[in-house]
Amino acid sequence: MTMLLALNDVHKSFGALKVTDGISLSVNQGETLGILGPNGAGKTTLFNLISGDIQPDQGSITFGGTDISGLPAHKRCRLGVGRSYQVPQPYSGLTVFENCLVAATAGAQLPEEEAYVVCHDVLQSTGLLNKANQLAGSLTLLNRKRLELARALCTRPKLLLLDEIAGGLTEHEAKALVDEIKAIKARGVTMIWIEHVVHALLAVADRLFVLNFGARLAEGAPTDVMNDPEVKRVYMGLDA
Ligand SMILES: Nc1ncnc2c1ncn2[C@@H]1O[C@H](COP(=O)(O)OP(=O)(O)OP(=O)(O)O)[C@@H](O)[C@H]1O
Numbered sequence: 001m002t003m004l005l006a007l008n009d010v011h012k013s014f015g016a017l018k019v020t021d022g023i024s025l026s027v028n029q030g031e032t033l034g035i036l037g038p039n040g041a042g043k044t045t046l047f048n049l050i051s052g053d054i055q056p057d058q059g060s061i062t063f064g065g066t067d068i069s070g071l072p073a074h075k076r077c078r079l080g081v082g083r084s085y086q087v088p089q090p091y092s093g094l095t096v097f098e099n100c101l102v103a104a105t106a107g108a109q110l111p112e113e114e115a116y117v118v119c120h121d122v123l124q125s126t127g128l129l130n131k132a133n134q135l136a137g138s139l140t141l142l143n144r145k146r147l148e149l150a151r152a153l154c155t156r157p158k159l160l161l162l163d164e165i166a167g168g169l170t171e172h173e174a175k176a177l178v179d180e181i182k183a184i185k186a187r188g189v190t191m192i193w194i195e196h197v198v199h200a201l202l203a204v205a206d207r208l209f210v211l212n213f214g215a216r217l218a219e220g221a222p223t224d225v226m227n228d229p230e231v232k233r234v235y236m237g238l239d240a
Pocket residue numbers: 014017019037038039040041042043044045046086
């Protein structure tokens with residue numbers, strides 16, 4: 001198996017608050033790593049560190065064998081690190097297609113002709129093609145989530161970071177989104193997925209990593225992690 005991403009003893013504090021406390025983890029090519037953890041455990045901060053939105057105080061991050069620790073977010077994006085945000089952040093005054101075009105051109109720096117093709121293909125695969133000319137601000141929650149996914153895919157990521165994409169959806173909608181995420185996985189995209197909707201995560205994840213107070217609480221095969229007494233106690237509030 002080829003390793004795509006590796007974090008080595010990564011630390012981050014905000015003032016006196018230690019939010020990432022010596023995280024080491026790796027993700028193999030084609031793998032989906034699920035991340036669980038209570039509110040405030042430092043999950044989104046971990047994504048910010050991987051995407052380059054913030055820089056670690058200590059530790060290193062390698063991607064495809066290259067040390068990307070010092071690179072800004074836009075350079076990591078061009079190398080193939082794509083992400084969605086917990087709160088969808090489309091340009092609401094632009095259409096769905098234009099939002100995708102911004103991601104493909106400004107984000108991934110694809111030449112315009114290629115960008116049009118990529119946007120078309122991504123909108124088709126995310127079920128948004130018939131909404132292409134609709135303003136992003138007028139979309140339903142499910143379609144906003146799809147657009148969030150589509151915008152990340154338009155940067156043609158090798159690694160896709162999904163931040164709580166299933167939250168707030170009905171059971172039926174979450175299932176539709178999970179099917180789309182499964183299809184992305186089947187195309188070979190490596191993913192890290194932070195998700196509170198555990199059954200959605202379990203439908204796709206090959207491995208789970210549980211964060212608590214910025215540190216690793218458990219890691220391993222999904223069934224083993226879900227049966228771990230510490231995980232049940234800390235994360236799910238159940239007695240072991
Ligand atoms: N830029 C920042 N400045 C100061 N504190 C921050 C900053 N970003 C995050 N924090 C704090 O770091 C802690 C971890 O936040 P983070 O968003 O990473 O947690 P999370 O596990 O993603 O939580 P949730 O599940 O609620 O989204 C929180 O206490 C948060 O308030």
